[in-house]
Structures are given as C-alpha cells and as structure tokens.
Amino acid sequence: MPLNLTLASRNLFHDRLRFVATTIGIVFSVVLVMVQMGLYLGFGRMVTTVIAHTSADLWVMRHGTKCFEDPSLLSANKQTRVAATTGVAEAIPLVIGFSGWILPSGEITPVFVVGSDLQTLKPWNVTEGTVQALSTPGAVAVDRSYFERLGVSGIGSKANIRGLPVSVAAVTDGIRSFTTTPYVFSDLSQARAYIGIPSTMASYFLVKLRPGADLEHVRHDLQASLPDSEVLTPAEFRERSRSYWLFGTGAGTALFAGAILGIIVGMVIVAQTLYSSTKDHLDEFATLRAMGSSNGYIYSVIIYQALLNAVIGFGLATLIGFAVVEFTRSGALPVLITPMLILAILVLTVVMCIAAALAAIFRVVRIDPVMAFTR
C-alpha cells in the first residue's frame, strides 16, 4: 500500500468517533440518494410496465394522449385504415379504463381494466390458470397482491364489474399499479363492456409490422393518413408516459429534490469532518511540508481520506439499499436499484467526498512549514 494511503487510512481510523460520525453521515446521504433515485426508477418502470409488456411495433393513439392511462378514445373505423397501410401486418384494438369492481359483500372498489386480443398484450407472470381461459365469457385475470382488496381468493372466485358477472380465470404475481388501482385483464369485447366503451371506439391500436417493413416509413404513412392521431414507437410512448407521471405531476421533481438534499447533507458532513480532521493534523502536514513534501503529496493524503470515507460509506449504504429493495419488492412502489444506478451513485459519492475535501485542501494550502519549528 502506498505510504500516503497508509497515512490517510491511519489518520482516518485513529479517531474512531469521528470516523463513525462521518460514516453515518455518508451512509445516510447515500441511502437517501439511492432510495430517492431507486423510487424514481421504480416509479418510471411501474408507470410503463404495461407498454413494456406489449409486443407492438407501433402505438396509434389520439393526438395529445399524455400517458397509457389517458382515457382518450379513437374511432374504431380507423382500424381498417391502419390495417390497410403498406407494411402493416395487424392493427389490434386495445381498450383501457377505470371501472367499479363489486365485491360479493356489495362493496365497490375501483379497478383499471385492460382488454385486448390476449396475444399482443396479455397478462404476464401468470401463476395460476391460463391466459387462454380469459377467452371464456366473464373470465378475468387479477394480481395476487390485490386479492384482499377485490375480495377474491383465487381461481373461480366471483364478483361483478359494472353489474356484469366476472370469474377469476388467471392469477398473476407482481403486476402492480402505481395508482394502487388493481389491473383487471380480459379480452377486448368484455373489457369494452366492463368500461362502457362502445364497439365503435378503442383506446389504442397496436400495430404489428410485416417482416422487412421499414418502421419509420410505415409510421410516416400512418401519421399522414391519421391526422388527428399520433403514432409512437413503444420507447417513445414509454418515455411520454414516464415524463407525464414523473414531471407532469411533480413526483419526479420531488424525488430529485430529495436526492439533491441527500447530496448536500453528505457533502456538508464529509466537508466538516475532513476539515476538522485536517485541522487536527496540521502539525503533521506542516512537518511534511518542512520535510520538502510537495503540496500534491499532502493533497493526496487528504483525498485518499475522502476516498476511503466514500468507499466505506458507499459499501454500507449499498447493503442498506439492497435491504430496502427487498423490503419494498412487493410494496405499492418498489425501489429499483440497477447496476447503472449503483455505478452512478458510486461516482457521485466519490465526487461528493472529493468536493468536500476541497475545504480541507484550501486550509492546507495556507500551511506554513515554519510551524514545524514553533510547535
């Protein structure tokens, strides 16, 4: 180990109380940033989860549709025009909308109904029953996590939607809505009835292209023939939904503000403790300077101390972060920590700690080696 790193680590661990206080500060800060950003990612994924599980090449929607849950409707007769466009293999109508689920007790709870051909968009993570069973009249798929809310216990459980009898034919695991309103999947015609959408209307058309068709070309043609509609790729629609829910509602801004607060708290704590540690070791730094050490060597000791703080704090914070991920996995809003987020937070922590070391470095710049003779 280089001696400047040895000196930095010994100085760091020498004052255990200060080391513990600094580590707690960094851990608090990093966990706060990690959870806020994890919520941001988790929220972003959750609001686009249905789009992500749809195997369409293009989405056709009413002009100005803000997000997947937008209740805007298209005229169903456009389906023919879409299907007739060169390069289009299929145009599948999709209906979505809120409705009322009537429990056997008579209580009503809101649900979000999704109805399609059960091919291009079908419920995923099916743990009981089958997707094929949803073709039977009154068959629906619900998620296990909403059993209590919906008053059901599994396959065969009965209820009503808008007065129409339904029976649970498939159970999924982990399809949760950020609105906390349970998703109910069914086939297209039944979904129309549950939501109250006439057969002349649809929420979206899911477009599948013929093999070899040029996506941009098809999109251009579709857009030209449907002036009051928009044609988006799944990635664009995901981004639009994410932007709407995260920034249109202010939720993302609040999460970012929390993360920035975490960074500020972390920087202040590290800066304060590094500065006071440097002040405590001024005699040593003056001695180093008198011995002929370059300023760079002294900075390296301080920066190594900051980096050690960063790595130790980050390591502990990541463990806590993973515990939070586990804890929220089946919650209403799971925290999502991706490898990229971990890497970004590691870089952020290191930058934060080095920036915090600047105050200590500025103090050392002014050090007078004559101190070594006078103390």
Added chain:
Amino acid sequence: MSDFIVEAKGVTKVLGRGAAQVHALKDINLSLRGGELTVLMGPSGSGKTTLLSILGCILTPTSGTVRVCGRATQGADAEALAKLRRDHVGFVFQSYHLFPTLTAAENIQLALDIRGAHGEDARAKSRDALEKVGLAHKAASYPQELSGGEQQRVAIARAIVSNPSAIFADEPTAVLDTRNGQAIMSILAEIAKDPAHGVLVVTHDSRMTSLADRVIHIEDGRLVRHERGSADAAKMQTITRAGRRS
C-alpha cells in the same frame, strides 16, 4: 562553483509590517561545509530559528543571498523551495514531529515516499537508517511506545535517510536529559564526519559544543562570534602530532 554546501551572504530578514516590524536577521554571512558539525548558539529571540529556516530553504531572506548546493533560493516560490528541501535538506525538530499513526520504520520511509522512493528499496533504506541510530529493533514501534531519546533518534534517521547534503537540527536535545542529549549529539557528530554531509545544530546548551567543529554565536539577529569547537581543535591536534611524527 562553491565548495560550500550552504552559503549565506549579507542575509537580512524583516518579519512583520509597520509598527510590528522586526529585523530578525542583520547582514548574516555564513557557510556550511561538508564533514563539519556547526553549532549555532544564542539566547531566545536572537534569530536562531529564523536563520535555520532561511538556510533550510523554508523562508527566503528579505535581502542577501542563500545558495544550497549551488542553487540560489532567491525568488523561489513555495513549491521550488520545497523541492530544494527535498533534494538537499534534512531536518531534525525539537519536538521530533514523528507521525503518531506510523511506526518508526514508516516514519522514516515517509521521508523517502515524499521524494518518490517506494517499495522494497525504501524499506531497506529505512532499516539501514534505523540501524545507524541503533534502533533497528524498534522498527515496528509506534512513537508513543518510544522514549524521548529514541524518538529523536528516529527523527534523525528520518532526516538522513534520503542522504541530504545539509542536515539542520533545531534544539534536538532541548527536551532530553543529559545522557540522551549527549547520545543524540554523538550521532549528529558521527553523521558530520562524512564529507557529504554538513550538519548545523541550533542549541542553547553549551555542553553540546564539545563535539562541534565550529561554534557560532548569534545575538539580536547578528553573528557576534565564530569559534573553533573542541572537536575541530582535537582534529587539529591530531593533524599536528601526525605532522611532527612524520
């Protein structure tokens, strides 16, 4: 090219400003040769430490010139002075200034580390330096586990490990008892026997002059007296006797 390791000519140093201005050094002319132990004596406030700081390239003079191994300190900025110290100077401080979190061997290695020397070579040099001061067996000890005399010996080892031309010791025996003080002076005198090293020791303890080749007295910022030390006189006697025999 001068034969001197350190040469000061017409050095004055003014500290402070306005009413608080003090002429700490006045027209100092002094040189250090290799193979010589010079003792600088004077009362408190006489300018000893200021002179040591200027000769050791920590401060620059207000006027006059200082050359260390032929290189002038005039106009040098803080980094250039630090490089001069790195290349040519070793310091021994009154309060040792060892790093409490490093072992004796690591304290010595640190002097090499700041000079860019690392690894096994640095460890070997550190062991050699400890051996020279008789503390090879204390290599793994931390400063707080060493006596004052031992700590000062480690500090001397740290000062000589990079083989500097000029070694400056500021009151190295001030906080030691007589026996330890004598031991430290003996080590410094032994180092000064090597013509590659010139040693300047600042002290107010007249008992320490017995090992000196030269004794210089400073008062009120002026050098007032130069004397040949007992060691130099002894050297001269040996040379004279040898001359008679031949």
